[in-house]
Amino acid sequence: MPCARGTLPSRRAAHRARRPSRWLAFLTIFAGYENSINLIGNCVLALLQRPELLAEVRADGAGGARRAAIDETLRFEPPGPLAIRRFALEDLTFGTVTVPAGATVLLSLASANRDPGVVDDPDTFRLRRPSAPHLGLGHGPHYCLGAALAVLEADVALAELLRRFPDLRLARPDEAPRWRRSFRTRALSELPVSLG
Ligand code: HEM
Numbered sequence: 001m002p003c004a005r006g007t008l009p010s011r012r013a014a015h016r017a018r019r020p021s022r023w024l025a026f027l028t029i030f031a032g033y034e035n036s037i038n039l040i041g042n043c044v045l046a047l048l049q050r051p052e053l054l055a056e057v058r059a060d061g062a063g064g065a066r067r068a069a070i071d072e073t074l075r076f077e078p079p080g081p082l083a084i085r086r087f088a089l090e091d092l093t094f095g096t097v098t099v100p101a102g103a104t105v106l107l108s109l110a111s112a113n114r115d116p117g118v119v120d121d122p123d124t125f126r127l128r129r130p131s132a133p134h135l136g137l138g139h140g141p142h143y144c145l146g147a148a149l150a151v152l153e154a155d156v157a158l159a160e161l162l163r164r165f166p167d168l169r170l171a172r173p174d175e176a177p178r179w180r181r182s183f184r185t186r187a188l189s190e191l192p193v194s195l196g
Helices: 011-018 020-048 052-060 064-078 146-163
Strands: 092-094 098-099 187-192
Touching: 020 052, 020 064, 020 146, 020 187, 052 064, 052 146, 064 146
Parallel strands: none
Antiparallel strands: 092 098
C-alpha cells in the first residue's frame, strides 16, 4: 500500500544499491539497536497500561505469555512502522492507485498489522491470539536478519525487569505517553515509572 511517492531514486539510494554490503553493515549495527530498545519500551508500556495482562505475564513462569506480549507489540506498536523504501521499476496499479515507474514507495507495516481482514479486533492489544500474522519484522527475502536476536533481547530484558521490580507501574498513569516526533520510528521519548 503506497502512502507516499517521490520522483526518481535519490543519489544516496543509488549509492546504497551499488554498495549493498556497506548498507547491510549499517543496518545491522544501527537499525538493529534502535529498533530493539524501542521494542522493549513499547512492550513495557503496553503491559503497564494493562495491569491484567501484566499479571498474566508475571504469573506465567514458563514465559509463553511474555513472548506473546512481545509478538503482540511487534504487531500493535511496531518500532519500525515503515518498511525500507522501495522504488517502482515499472508502473504498478493497486486498486485505483497507480504508482509510476521510478516513484519512491513507503510501505506502512503498522497499517498492514491492523488490517481487520487479517487480525480480529486489530486495535486491541491481546495476548495469545489464535492467529495474528504481522509485518513487524518484515516478510519475504528481506525479512529482518536480526529477528531472533531482537526477540531474544526483548525477552531477556522484560523477564529481568519484571523479576527485579515486582511493583513496577506507571508513575503518571493518567498522562498520555510521550512519543518521539518521528514517522519512521515508534519510540517513547520517556516512560516515567514507579519502582515500588
Ligand atoms: C525489534 C527489533 C527489530 C525490528 C522491529 C526490526 C524490523 C525490521 C524490518 C521490518 C525489516 C524489513 C524491512 C523491509 O523489508 O523494508 C528488517 C530488516 C533488517 N533488519 Fe531488522 N529489526 C529489528 C532488529 C534487528 C537487529 C537486532 C538486527 C541486526 C542484528 C537487524 C538487522 C536487519 C537487517 C540487516 C535487515 C535487512 C535485511 C535484508 O534486507 O535482507 N534488525 N528489520
